[in-house]
Amino acid sequence: MTFKTATLTAIVALSTSAAFAEEVRVYNWSDYIDEELLTKFETETGIDLIYDVFDSNEVLETKMLAGGAGYDVVVPSGTFLQRQVQAGAFQKLDTAQLSNIGNVWDVISSRTAKYDPDNAYSINYMWGTTGLGINTGKVAEVLGDDAPVNSLALVFDPANMEKLASCGVHFLDAPAEIIPAVLAYIGEDPDSQDADVIAKAEPVLSAIRPYVQKFHSSEYINALANGDICVAIGWSGDVLQARDRAAEAENGVDIAYYAPTEGALMWFDQMAVPVDAPNPEAAHKFINFILDAENMAAASNYVYYANGNKASQEHLVEDVIGDTAIYPDEATLQNLYTTSPYAQKLQRKVTRLWTKVKSGT
């Protein structure tokens, strides 16, 4: 739905643009903004905004590495950003053009500096965790009331998965997020860069593979909300969006999100400007618009993801700032881990492992 509306916005933006009107092209994740912000940006700045969406870092990265994608602002995740910066895909941000730069939250920017030293190339848009989306009613029905809903054992223990298969389980199609989760489950370092350690994830995944209905990184929102599936490994805000869609539909589906107690991946989606952006000045205007405390808060209130903007916090609704699934408490925060990008040779092994798990070959 959001995809359709986004495309529509893009078409409307295209068709109404006068011959010499200034434009800015933004490429962001699907289901990741309050669309009213897009029109607000256009009215405030008079710049035509063309907003496209993607649902995988890989697609974005290929566009960045090929060059000439024509976007002014893109939003890769930290590990991908780090490699793309190395490849020379981005230009340094000009903070002089970002009057709202003071709004950033140091707790987050100190963490994103791991991927982008000094945050020279990027600014955090939103961040979240990768965890478990649960249809509470169905899971209790299948596994009983004491189901381990906040543990990775729910999805990595074949005994549980065998039963859950009857009501449907989706996994993210993102090896760089699922493999660290498996490593956390078996007590290894989730950020391991050792091929032998990573190989240990394969038997665990192969054992539960028959019970996974689908590997997909965006379909699970609707599938959870409609009650088509009962468990998904997914992104925090997406699961919470599913919770809201189910509540709106009043279909009796009750969705909850848990960051697993064994540890959960914390990731950061970073706004950056491609080195060959057609309109870097407008790109900075867009980033500055998002950095505005009220705008950023509106986006977070809409999509249920935490942001890296300290000043926005006073505008956040209680549902967002008060929910530990979105803004984790200190104890959960301690339990979150981050990962680093895989080197080329290791990446090949990881993809191969993933293909082997998914297709059995």
Added chain:
Amino acid sequence: MMRRFLLIATPYFWLLALFLVPFAIVFKISLSDAAIARPPYMPQFDWAEGIRAFISQLDFENFVFLTEDDLYWKAYLSSLKIALISTVLTLLVGFPMAYGMARAPTEWRPTLMMLIILPFWTSFLIRVYAWMGILSNEGYLNSVLMWLGVINEPLVILNTNIAVYIGIVYTYLPFMILPIYSTLERLDGSLNEAAEDLGCSRFSAFWLVTVPLSRPGIAAGSFLVFIPALGEFVIPSLLGGSGTLMIGKVLWEEFFSNRDWPVASAVAIILLLILVIPIVLFQRNQQKQQEAEQ
């Protein structure tokens, strides 16, 4: 003189610009090494170093790599299998339709032809998405069957190879029907009458006269389905499951997940070599048909 030169040069220019140059670029990338750069492979051609230094850095390593991992062979074989089965299924569905069209009263034919072509007015992608709506567990097909009481549990079709076959047959059906129809339409009806006069039953007249005479159309239709089905990516990725192994998907993973353009290019080159055989056969078939007509 000039006109003649242009006449001869145009198809060669076409071949050069739309096939040989892209092929050479892909082939060159397949001999390079992956790197963290933009674009993500090395070496890049540098005039200063000269062409010899550049060529000396290229090697066939990526092709050797493809033979070392059985994933690639399995994917090629599985694609061949899926393409072959889909072609046969499309033929089985398409031939009766083409036959019916050719036998229909002349005034109906333009309408029937229109019905075959009409789906092209809608985007291919939207039509494949529509199949997702039809085939899913809560989709129209299962709702109707459950309502009729034919089944109690929904049939799992979406995300399996069956859905891929349905998608390919549906999408490529017009490419099968149209060439068969055009040969059947031109068949001389008196040949069948003669066969029946000589003691053939209607069925054996059909089998011994009509089918062999429509062979050029069957061959053309089959190639038009088989060749694109072999490298198909959209249909298996939307309708197929994670277990559907096709070379188009492997190519996608090499390109996007591994960002290994050189290996992806090597996979593409081999796919092309596999396709050259049916394409040459198709060309021959077309040529023979033309000669027969003259």
